[in-house]
Structure formats: structure tokens, C-alpha cells
Amino acid sequence: xxxxxxxxxxxxxxxxxxxxxxxxxxxxxxxxxxxxxxxxxxxxxxxxxxxxxxxxxxxxxxxxxxxxxxxxxxxxxxxxxxxxxxxxxxxxxxxxxxxxxxxx
Numbered sequence: 803x804x805x806x807x808x809x810x811x812x813x814x815x816x817x818x819x820x821x822x823x824x825x826x827x828x829x830x831x832x833x834x835x836x837x838x839x840x841x842x843x844x845x846x847x848x849x850x851x852x853x854x855x856x857x858x859x860x861x862x863x864x865x866x867x868x869x870x871x872x873x874x875x876x877x878x879x880x881x882x883x884x885x886x887x888x889x890x891x892x893x894x895x896x897x898x899x900x901x902x903x904x905x906x
Contacts, residue, residue, distance in 0.1 A: 866904070871901070886902055
């Protein structure tokens with residue numbers, strides 16, 4: 803019984819069966835495949851390169867804001883369980899400030 807149900811599901815969801823039952827045109831399937839590989843993927847790659855280059859240009863003239871001590875931002879009720887207990891897990895000394903200010 804279970805094998806018969808499994809066979810029915812496999813046959814129902816197989817690509818060739820779905821194409822036959824839906825009346826999909828095989829030429830249209832090939833066209834959309836080509837549009838995906840030669841249209842969508844190159845566009846994604848170009849946007850990725852553009853974003854990378856923009857980030858590099860922005861990073862070249864980026865200035866870090868001056869540190870202003872705000873008590874509500876650096877509340878430490880317990881020490882962090884790693885390191886010296888004052889740095890967060892993903893601490894970046896160039897960007898993230900400690901309660902006393904930037905490290906450098």
C-alpha cells in the first residue's frame with residue numbers, strides 16, 4: 803500500500819509528467835532556462851561587482867564618528883563570558899567602541 807502511494811507521488815511530481823499534464827511547451831522551458839543562465843546570472847554578477855566597488859570607494863574616504871559617551875548604550879550588568887569580559891563576541895576595534903571609547 804505504501805509503495806503504491808509512493809509511486810503515485812513520484813509520478814505526480816516528476817518533471818516529465820508535470821510537463822505532459824500541464825501542456826507546457828518544451829521550447830518555452832528551454833527559453834526560460836537560457837534566460838536564467840544568460841540573463842539573470844550575469845545581472846546578479848554585475849550587481850555584485852558594482853556593490854563591491856562602491857563599498858571599496860566608500861571605505862577609502864570613510865571617517866569614523868567622534869565618540870560620545872552615552873550611559874544607556876554601554877550598560878554592562880555582567881561581564882561577557884569570553885576574553886576580558888568587555889568586548890562583544892564580534893568586536894571590531896576599528897568600528898565598535900568600548901564604554902571608555904575607541905581602542906586606538
